[in-house]
Amino acid sequence: MSSQLQNPVRVGIVGLGGIGHHHAERITDLGETLVGGVDVADEARQRFEDEYNVPTFGTYEELYEAGIDAVLITTPNKFHEQYAIEALESGVDVLLEKPLANTLESAERIVDAAHKADSFCVVGFNNRFNPGAEVFKTYQEDGRFGNITHVEANYVRQRGIPGRGGWFTTKEISGGGALLDIGVHAIDLALHFLDFPEITEVSGETRSEFGGREDYTYLEMWGEDEEKIEFTVDDHATAFIRTAAGQSVSIEVAWASNRPPNNDFVIQGTEGGATFDRESGDLTIHEVNDIGANHFSNTDIQTREEDTHEREQEYFFDIVRSGEVPKRNTVDQALEVQRVIDAIYRSDEKGHAIQL
Template sequence: MNTNAYLDIGVVGLGTHGLHRAEILQEFGQQVYGSDASPDARQNFERRFGDDHFETPTALFEQGLDAVVITTPNKFHAPVATEAMKRGIDVFIEKPLANTLENARQIATVAEETDRICMVGYQSRFLNVCKILKWYIDRDYFGTIRHVQSAYMRRRGVPGRGSWYTSKEISGGGALIDIGIHVIDLLLYFLDESDVDDIMSTTRSDFGGRDSYAYLDMWGEDDDTQMFDVEDSVSAFLEFEDDTTATVEVAWAVNAETTHTYHIHGTEAGARLDITDVLNATADVHQSLQLFEARTGGADHYLDSSVTTNRNDPYKEQIETFIDAVATDEPPSINTVEQALAVQRIIDRIYDDN
């Protein structure tokens, strides 16, 4: 990290995610400002970070910021990000890029026109185990990757029924655009940002509206089950331009084990990546990578190995990357607006398919 970087960075949206990002910024020695329409949210911010907070993004942007981190509900990503970039402010947008493909394209267009840094918060790419798997892929360890089996499923993990997460108008969708978007992002990361030729998919909403829903793994408050017009699970089959295929299983709620895994099927070797994380202590947190081979030396045999590495905090690493990019005026090569737009296109195609 550029240890000499001392920047003025705003955070728009002072909920759980915004306060967490503000803590990281402060830990890295940055001056943090905040903005939120809620007086309670601004009060919470003031108790932890001081009184440099404002009711509107516009008032925040008038403070001469170097950059802004946007952690608002998805619907507001586009207006906040585009205003900031037009004012010459670099932006970091918490995933997804936007609530709709149209708004995502608008952000990408303004980023290009203003030549501002626009980074998007897909933190999984920064996990050590994901970086190691990508290293093996880039060196053709697996041969030709034929198929990837991916799943991100919570046993009971709707993020607050009746919140903006369960409103299609505000969020843009449900489980797919909330957690499934991480799966699509990692698939593109592992498969060199390949284009998708064909998609078959099904979306469902089986659990979110139930009065008998078991409140176990949610971090948000359980509120109004009537404001739930989004999907809580998705199954998809993707065929890429190079004939690689992938299955995607995503669920906020399912009668199965909580999991976030990727199985790589290559012509020379395979892998199982497990990055399962949960919203509370109902299950273990995993960061593991296993490699699988079959060899003939001496006698035919299987060779299974486990990768050992340090666990790291991907949220800190992505913010550190953003700070470096702003300080040096060098756009990052990872989590770019173009990569995020590619993810959004696939999400949009899955929704259009249903």
């Protein structure tokens, strides 16, 4: 995209860690105006200033006084509520990194503030912007698969705990482990493929089998261990969702497991199905036909590789400019995902399915 937009959006970032830098690079690539950033850590602010040559601040008030149209919030989960509500009440449009919040109650307060605000909030489920996922969704809307009856959603790492001892592995700050960190993507994409149906029952189990072990064996680490290895969250979750229409979703997510990685979403319909690889973007459509003779057909769909975070930002900035009401990645959809996650944790605690 050209770096000379006629009406660039003035953007700030709250939370200047790795994902904040990741988003900042795409803001500048898209030609929007990066005004500055906010972080409570002096070191993080200095690093961001050096990298992007913009001012940084210790409080959100200073950033808003600098004049912004939109803000990207990339803080640890516990602080999503504070910064999102302040932005919405200040009339600033928000792109909030997933998950919506660290608890269901906090998520509900964010949604309530969004409903009352003149500005809007969308949530960073970037996998929906994968071209393969968009091709599947378009074919689905055209009726190619008939009625979707079941989605198998996998987001399994063989080893990929995001640094033990940091906020990701500290329940007080994160709210949860693998289920809340990467499970949100699996649940969101599955519900997206089902058009966010009415959910009636959720059951699940969560485990913590690897994160606290001194002999945690890996070839490479997703993040880096802190000096004090604290691990108070789950690293593996299995769940099952039932809907009012008789559809179902099975979910398998893990930061670490003794099995090969798996990023497949297997979608079954009455007239056809598909396998979508969330990581590679590969999409294969499965169909049967009786033309000439009864036969199976597995069609591989090839798409151009895209940066899903950049495409997500493009969508966000376009609706900031146009003033449209967001129709994708809405806070209400994100709240449904949060409700499922909360129900899985409660099901694990109580030992039985949770009725919704």
